[in-house]
Amino acid sequence: MIVENQEKWGSTQSQRRPQRADVRDRLLAAAADEFTDKGYAAAKLVDIADRAGFTKGAVYSNFESKQALFAELLAKRSLDLAARVLAHISDLDSGAAAGAGGNEIASWVVAEPRWPLLTVEFGILAGRDPAVAERYRTDRRALRRELERLIAERADQWGVGDKFDARRVATSLTALISGLAVEHSVDPEDIDEGIIADAVSELFAGAIARAHLD
Numbered sequence: 001m002i003v004e005n006q007e008k009w010g011s012t013q014s015q016r017r018p019q020r021a022d023v024r025d026r027l028l029a030a031a032a033d034e035f036t037d038k039g040y041a042a043a044k045l046v047d048i049a050d051r052a053g054f055t056k057g058a059v060y061s062n063f064e065s066k067q068a069l070f071a072e073l074l075a076k077r078s079l080d081l082a083a084r085v086l087a088h089i090s091d092l093d094s095g096a097a098a099g100a101g102g103n104e105i106a107s108w109v110v111a112e113p114r115w116p117l118l119t120v121e122f123g124i125l126a127g128r129d130p131a132v133a134e135r136y137r138t139d140r141r142a143l144r145r146e147l148e149r150l151i152a153e154r155a156d157q158w159g160v161g162d163k164f165d166a167r168r169v170a171t172s173l174t175a176l177i178s179g180l181a182v183e184h185s186v187d188p189e190d191i192d193e194g195i196i197a198d199a200v201s202e203l204f205a206g207a208i209a210r211a212h213l214d
Helices: 002-016 020-038 045-052 056-062 066-088 094-111 114-128 130-157 166-186 193-213
Strands: none
Touching: 020 045, 020 056, 020 066, 020 114, 045 056, 045 066, 066 094, 066 114, 066 130, 094 166, 094 193, 114 130, 114 166, 130 166, 166 193
C-alpha cells in the first residue's frame, strides 16, 4: 500500500513538473512583459522569474544572462515579424509585394512601438558596454543573415534572385525600422503609419527596380 501510494505520488509530481521547453517558453513570455513594461535596463531577472512563477535559478538554468534572454526574445520577435510579412506577400508579384510588405511592417511598428525602441535601447547600451556589445553584435548579425536568406528566397520567386542584393536590403530594413520606430514614438502625428509604410515600401521597390535594371 505504501509503495503504491509512493508510486502515485511520484507520478503526480512528474505530471506537475513542467518540461524544460515549457519553462523556457513561460520565461520568454514573462520577459516580454517585463521588458516592454520597464525597458531593458530597468527589467530584473528576479521579477521575470516571479512573473513566470519560477525562482531566479530557473532563469539561469535556461539563459546564461539577461543579455542572452533579451537577445533570444528580440530575435524571435523579429523573425516572427519577417515570417508574418513574407506570408502576407507570398502570392503577390514584386510590385504589389513592396507595398503590402511596407503596410504590414508599419502596422506592427504602430501596434507594438516599444519593441523597436527596446532594440535601440539595447544597441545604445551595447555601444557603451563591451560585454553587451559582443552579444548584440553576434545576435544582430545572425538576425540579418536570416532576414537575408528569407528575402533572397522571395527574390528568387520573383525571378530577380541573381541580381537582388538581399544582404543590403536586410541591413537597410533593420536600420530603417529602428529609426522610424524612434521617430514615431516621439512624433506619432507626423511620423504616422502611412509614412512608415511608404518608407519601407520605397526601400523594397528601389531594390527590386535596381535588380531589374542590372
